[in-house]
Amino acid sequence: MSDLTEGFAAAFRLLFGFDADLWEIIVLSLEVNLAAVALSCLIGLPLGGALAVYRFRGRRAVIVLVNALMGLPPVVVGLLVYLMLSRSGPLGALNILFTPGAMAIAQAILVTPIVTALTRQIVESLWHDYREQLTSLGSSRRRAIPTLLWDGRTAVLTAILAGFGRAAAEVGAVIIVGGNIAHHTRTMTTAIALETGRGNLALALGLGIVLVTLAIVLNAAAWMVRERSTPEAALVVASR
Amino acid sequence: MEAPSILPLALESISLRHDGQQILDRINMLVARRRTTVVLGPNGAGKSMLLKIAHGLIAPDSGTVRWSGLTGAAAQARQAMVFQKPVLLNRSVLANIVHAVRLQGIARAAAVHRAHTALDYVGLGDMAIRPARSLSGGEQQRLSFARAWARDPEVLFLDEPTASLDPAASWSIEQIILELRREGRTAILSTHDLAMARRLADDLVFLHHGRALEAGPAASLFSDPKTPELTAFLKGELHW
Numbered sequence: 001m002s003d004l005t006e007g008f009a010a011a012f013r014l015l016f017g018f019d020a021d022l023w024e025i026i027v028l029s030l031e032v033n034l035a036a037v038a039l040s041c042l043i044g045l046p047l048g049g050a051l052a053v054y055r056f057r058g059r060r061a062v063i064v065l066v067n068a069l070m071g072l073p074p075v076v077v078g079l080l081v082y083l084m085l086s087r088s089g090p091l092g093a094l095n096i097l098f099t100p101g102a103m104a105i106a107q108a109i110l111v112t113p114i115v116t117a118l119t120r121q122i123v124e125s126l127w128h129d130y131r132e133q134l135t136s137l138g139s140s141r142r143r144a145i146p147t148l149l150w151d152g153r154t155a156v157l158t159a160i161l162a163g164f165g166r167a168a169a170e171v172g173a174v175i176i177v178g179g180n181i182a183h184h185t186r187t188m189t190t191a192i193a194l195e196t197g198r199g200n201l202a203l204a205l206g207l208g209i210v211l212v213t214l215a216i217v218l219n220a221a222a223w224m225v226r227e228r229s230t231p232e233a234a235l236v237v238a239s240r
Numbered sequence: 241m242e243a244p245s246i247l248p249l250a251l252e253s254i255s256l257r258h259d260g261q262q263i264l265d266r267i268n269m270l271v272a273r274r275r276t277t278v279v280l281g282p283n284g285a286g287k288s289m290l291l292k293i294a295h296g297l298i299a300p301d302s303g304t305v306r307w308s309g310l311t312g313a314a315a316q317a318r319q320a321m322v323f324q325k326p327v328l329l330n331r332s333v334l335a336n337i338v339h340a341v342r343l344q345g346i347a348r349a350a351a352v353h354r355a356h357t358a359l360d361y362v363g364l365g366d367m368a369i370r371p372a373r374s375l376s377g378g379e380q381q382r383l384s385f386a387r388a389w390a391r392d393p394e395v396l397f398l399d400e401p402t403a404s405l406d407p408a409a410s411w412s413i414e415q416i417i418l419e420l421r422r423e424g425r426t427a428i429l430s431t432h433d434l435a436m437a438r439r440l441a442d443d444l445v446f447l448h449h450g451r452a453l454e455a456g457p458a459a460s461l462f463s464d465p466k467t468p469e470l471t472a473f474l475k476g477e478l479h480w
Contacts, residue, residue, distance in 0.1 A: 132297050133327035137340045137391070138317055147339065151330045 003201060010202030011209055021182075022206055029187040032100050032174070033167040036107030040115045040163055043108075045156070048119025049145035053127050063120065069113035074106075078176030081106040085177065098179040103187070106173040111163040118159035122152040154225050161222045168214055246307040246318050246394060247273040247426055249294065254303035256289055256450075263289050264300070265450045271395075271428055271443075276421050278437045278458065279430040281447035282478060287430035288324070290447065291397045294428065295321050317344065320388035321397040324404060326380040333359065333375065333383055334368040340387045358390035359383075362416055378409025385416050396420060398429040402436065414439065434474065438462060446470045448478075 014022045051063060083089050085097040085105075096102045126148045134144050149156055171189035178185035180194050188207040195204045249271040256264040264286045271277050271294075279287045292298045294305055296316050307315040329336050337355035342348065359365045362382040367375065372383060381401060388396055398417065402410035417440055420427055431437055437444065441458035446469070453467045465471045472478035 130327055130329075132292070132321075133323065135297055136295060136316075136319075136321040137387075138313065138343050143343070147329070153330075 007201040007205045011206035014202055014206045015209065019206075022203060024183065025186050025188055025191050025207060026210055028100060028185075029168070029189075032103045032107065032187060033164060035100075035104035036111055036167045037115075037160060037164050039104065039108040040111040041160060044112045044115030044163075045119055045149055046145065048116040049123045049149055051116070051120040052123035052148070053141045053144055063117075066113050066117045066120070070117055072110055072113065074110055074170040074172030075176065076172075077109050078106055078173035081109065081173065081177045097177060098181060098185055100178070100185060103174040103178040103185060106177045107167040107170065110170060110173060111167050114163045114166055115159055118162060119149070119156060122155040122159065123148045126152050154228070157225050158222045161218055161225075165215065165218050168211065168218075243318070243394075244309055245273055246310050246315050247271065248308060249395070250304075250306040251290075251294060252304040252306060254290065254293055254300045254305070256286070256293065256298070256300050262450050264293070267303070267447075267450075267452050269294075269445055269452060269455065271426065273426055274421070274424050275442035276417070276427045276429060276440050277443040277445065278441035279428065279445045279447055280432070280434070280437045280441075280473075281430075282432055282473065284449075285432075285447040286450040287432075287447055288399050291321070291399050291428060291430050295319055295397045297321075318393055319395045319397065320391050320393035322381070322384045322388050322399065322401050324400040326384040328372040328380060328383060330373060331371070332368065333364060333370050333372050336372050336383060337387050337390045341390050344391060354390050355386075358386040361389055361419075362386040363412070376409070378405050378412065381405060381409065381413055382416065385413070389420070394426060396425060396427045398427055400430055400432070402433070403431070410436075434476070446473070448473075 013019075051059065051066070081102065082097065084091045085094065085102055086092055087097075096105075123145070127144065130144070130148065130151075134147065139147065169189065171193050174185075174187055175190045175193060178187065178190060180186050180190040188211050192204045192207050192211075195201075249269075251267055251269040251271075254264055254267040254269075255262070267290060269277075269290075279290060281287055289298065293300045296305065296312075296319075309315075310318070329339060331339075334352070334355050337358050338348070338351045341351035341354050346354070356365070356368065359368055362385050364375075364379060364382055364386060367379065372380065375383060385401075401417075402413050405413065414436065417427060417429065429440060437458070444454070444456065444458040444461045445452050446454040446461065446467075448469050454461055454465065454470050461470065462474065465474055469478055
């Protein structure tokens, strides 16, 4: 009990005393998460849009696969990325194992299926309603994808926030490919996982408070977006 | 409208089956230039499907849609369609039209200018920055007409454009349809509204259970129906 209260007190001192180590970890974590989400959007938004409007053999199988990949275990992704990037691996020459770049790649692999699958659902329901009108206006399927993404922007934004939540919360992938190196690849989740074991409860609790706050802020943002939005956003919410 | 005409339009033996039902049964139809052709018939007669096939949105099971001179996308670019329920993008009134004009390969500045002209044309000039979906039903349908007109079509397909509107809104839509005709455009209008058909039709096709029972100049069909079905419909006694 005293551990807990002392821990909280120390945590708040670190947070509001702007402890350099703590804030360094927070900033690095956010950088890695944002890079991962940006990379995921670059791939997932057009890919989800394409899966929604194009019809081809094996489309259903691809959709089932993408949906299944939403549940990838982070440690497995971390292991695979580790094997790819390790010195003897196929991408070993890049020499980026145990860097923030490697962590962003691993998280992007976790987030991309989420962005892709949710975008596919959103765009497909819009395409169902808009197809005849857009075709009448001379829009090709390819040209329709950015139109539909923009029209479903509030729902798409909630999909992206869902992806961000996944990146911010996971520990298994970044701890394997990042290694939790102090001042270099130490993120909020890896620090909590390892510092707790070493008895550094103040740091772990301080980071925990930040992570929980971040989760609340993200969900509040998603909720506010949903409040002033369209039926297709409700679809994403229902699917989560 | 200096470009060569794509009219007359000939529909040759158009048939369509759906779910084991014969929606359209060997329809022949000729659409003459600068006239308003009304496809008249009770609900479920196949009017919408006929217009969508003529416009190229749906492929018939058999039969030919033959425009003069042009085919495929080139012919479709000279056409526009207004649907019973307006499908508007989730953006401003003006942006809806700009999007449609830009799809014709027109530069943004010119498209914006054209969009403003189109809004004035339908009397929505002061609503340019409103979200399109905040408009009333009648205003939304006028926006659909503005969007269609902005593309300078020679041929307009109007699928029950007033069926979901109150009398005042219907009246303003009819004024737009009359103006389109005065400009020398050709309209193909489907309706089950006998009074509207009387006011607007130059030529008439009477559709019943997927078959074109009568076709010809509207005046002679109204004064001298040949089939018992049209006779009954004109008396308001044909219910199915």
